[in-house]
Amino acid sequence: MKRPLVILAVFYCLGIILAGLTRINFWIITSLASAVFAAVILWGRKNWIFLVLVLFLALLTGYLSMRNSWVLSNCHIRKFVAYKDSSRYCLNGVIASQPEFKNNHLWFILRACQIQSDKLRYKCCGEVLVKMDFEQELNYGDSLTLMGNLVPPPSFGRSQSYRDFLARQGIYLTMSIKDHRQIIRQDKFNGVGLIRGCFRLRAYLEQVISRNLPPIPASILAAMVLGQKRNIPWLVNNSMVKSGTVHILVVSGFNVGIVALMINLLLKILRFPRKTRIILTAICLLIYCVITGATNPVIRATVMGLVFLAAYLLKSQPDIYNSLVSAALFILLINPRQLFDIGFQLSFMSVLAIVYFYPKLKVLVHLELCRIKILKFIAEGCLVSFSAWLGTLVIIALNFRIISPITVLANILIVPLATLITLCGFTLVLSGLVYPDLANLFSLPTAALITLLLNINAALIQLPFAYIYF
Amino acid sequence: MFNFTPEERKVTLFLLGLALCGLVLNNLVKVNCRIESMVYPPIQLAKLNLNKVNLAELVATNCVSMELARRILEYRNSRKELSSLEELKEVKGIGDQRYEKLKELFFVE
Numbered sequence: 001m002k003r004p005l006v007i008l009a010v011f012y013c014l015g016i017i018l019a020g021l022t023r024i025n026f027w028i029i030t031s032l033a034s035a036v037f038a039a040v041i042l043w044g045r046k047n048w049i050f051l052v053l054v055l056f057l058a059l060l061t062g063y064l065s066m067r068n069s070w071v072l073s074n075c076h077i078r079k080f081v082a083y084k085d086s087s088r089y090c091l092n093g094v095i096a097s098q099p100e101f102k103n104n105h106l107w108f109i110l111r112a113c114q115i116q117s118d119k120l121r122y123k124c125c126g127e128v129l130v131k132m133d134f135e136q137e138l139n140y141g142d143s144l145t146l147m148g149n150l151v152p153p154p155s156f157g158r159s160q161s162y163r164d165f166l167a168r169q170g171i172y173l174t175m176s177i178k179d180h181r182q183i184i185r186q187d188k189f190n191g192v193g194l195i196r197g198c199f200r201l202r203a204y205l206e207q208v209i210s211r212n213l214p215p216i217p218a219s220i221l222a223a224m225v226l227g228q229k230r231n232i233p234w235l236v237n238n239s240m241v242k243s244g245t246v247h248i249l250v251v252s253g254f255n256v257g258i259v260a261l262m263i264n265l266l267l268k269i270l271r272f273p274r275k276t277r278i279i280l281t282a283i284c285l286l287i288y289c290v291i292t293g294a295t296n297p298v299i300r301a302t303v304m305g306l307v308f309l310a311a312y313l314l315k316s317q318p319d320i321y322n323s324l325v326s327a328a329l330f331i332l333l334i335n336p337r338q339l340f341d342i343g344f345q346l347s348f349m350s351v352l353a354i355v356y357f358y359p360k361l362k363v364l365v366h367l368e369l370c371r372i373k374i375l376k377f378i379a380e381g382c383l384v385s386f387s388a389w390l391g392t393l394v395i396i397a398l399n400f401r402i403i404s405p406i407t408v409l410a411n412i413l414i415v416p417l418a419t420l421i422t423l424c425g426f427t428l429v430l431s432g433l434v435y436p437d438l439a440n441l442f443s444l445p446t447a448a449l450i451t452l453l454l455n456i457n458a459a460l461i462q463l464p465f466a467y468i469y470f
Numbered sequence: 471m472f473n474f475t476p477e478e479r480k481v482t483l484f485l486l487g488l489a490l491c492g493l494v495l496n497n498l499v500k501v502n503c504r505i506e507s508m509v510y511p512p513i514q515l516a517k518l519n520l521n522k523v524n525l526a527e528l529v530a531t532n533c534v535s536m537e538l539a540r541r542i543l544e545y546r547n548s549r550k551e552l553s554s555l556e557e558l559k560e561v562k563g564i565g566d567q568r569y570e571k572l573k574e575l576f577f578v579e
Contacts, residue, residue: 103571217511235516235575268475427484443492445491450511451510451515455515
């Protein structure tokens with residue numbers, strides 16, 4: 001078997017899906033898995049029996065891991081709060097995310113450690129989404145005492161998607177803070193120093209961007225370089241959804257690749273030895289992953305990048321399928337519910353489709369016969385866009401109820417521009433870090449490119465049958 | 471002379487090209503203020519003009535209900551056009567909080 005990890009991952013995912021469809025007792029499956037495990041050890045000498053048993057074991061592991069993710073520990077905060085509970089709670093905890101001001105509210109995740117109702121205090125665990133109606137200077141790692149009602153997230157009519165989305169992140173409760181008296185900040189830092197450093201660096205880089213660019217280009221660049229989408233105007237986001245180019249507004253494998261390339265090149269110019277260069281690049285990738293919020297596409301790209309760097313270090317040839325699957329398994333072993341997340345599905349399906357369809361399409365259209373370099377480059381771009389579109393078509397149609405025939409053309413025009421903008425963005429941000437006035441030099445070309453991108457996108461969606469809602 | 475590798479050469483050229491573009495644009499913006507409007511994106515690309523928006527576009531923002539969208543359009547039509555976004559506060563159902571949200575989506579021209 002050429003790629004055993006791929007087959008194992010497929011069966012693991014099937015187990016997760018099966019757990020979502022059936023309700024078999026956890027302990028029955030555990031006994032079955034133990035029996036299969038024993039069978040692998042006892043009768044695993046014959047190759048085909050070993051293979052069948054291992055695949056079955058992977059399926060059962062997926063099932064068990066999904067079922068286990070539904071079970072909350074006894075001290076979980078959700079267990080202290082009854083359904084439609086209107087009592088006031090006093091909650092002690094630590095801020096687990098960088099607070100963000102969005103839609104006139106300050107949002108953050110609080111990792112709870114103690115809950116008090118009436119005069120009874122309990123130790124607890126779990127996370128709560130906190131919404132504050134006023135601005136206050138809060139940071140990751142700050143210890144807080146909050147007072148208020150704990151309620152499940154809203155479900156917006158019949159749609160459960162927001163509640164499900166939060167449940168996939170392990171959040172089952174929200175708390176709304178309307179008054180300064182509901183919050184007490186303790187002068188104690190309880191987070192990880194490195195993560196706090198990363199968040200501070202992100203805040204500083206955001207400042208560099210907003211100092212050098214007007215609000216619209218700044219919001220787009222912050223999304224493309226730092227993964228901060230909160231300031232993107234609704235119209236920009238919506239028009240990019242229509243043209244199927246909204247993926248350029250999130251940090252993805254492309255950005256991680258650029259970071260790796262830039263760091264590697266910089267270290268090469270500074271004449272660092274090969275091994276040190278690879279190790280430092282890997283560390284920078286991990287830091288960039290934290291800075292951008294460690295979303296699924298970034299984790300996927302970071303794990304893939306680390307696999308490639310490891311292969312480069314060991315001077316062996318990396319296999320793209322194995323690196324993609326190891327990234328998927330890394331995410332799913334930590335949280336199997338991510339399999340049902342649209343971001344996860346789109347991120348992996350687009351890469352898988354490019355890796356699988358692109359070489360086949362290239363052979364099909366006899367691209368190697370093309371002698372004109374520029375034409376070949378454009379044709380390659382078309383095929384990559386078409387492959388990604390093919391891979392994500394069903395997921396997008398089912399979830400967003402939109403089909404965008406303009407996507408392929410839009411991506412051919414917009415992706416090269418986005419590449420250039422990202423490169424300019426990184427140059428602007430890094431020069432701003434070194435010498436703030438230097439960033440000003442790079443701001444005008446960046447703004448001009450963003451304006452061009454927005455104009456092209458706006459023109460494309462005006463074309464007849466550019467997008468169809470159904 | 472510098473003994474650059476091909477990658478280093480590309481990076482150096484990119485940085486120099488970008489800096490050159492930056493200088494030229496900087497100079498053009500100073501000389502001709504029209505250039506500035508070409509470099510920076512116009513507001514029409516990021517916000518909807520409330521004086522030209524129709525019912526479907528208003529509802530598609532998911533910020534107002536069908537009922538409120540109708541009221542906004544009735545108010546706009548009764549005045550021919552709005553002169554400032556603050557006039558929206560006079561529409562029944564638009565408080566400070568909703569106005570802040572609408573301010574991020576619309577402009578008046």
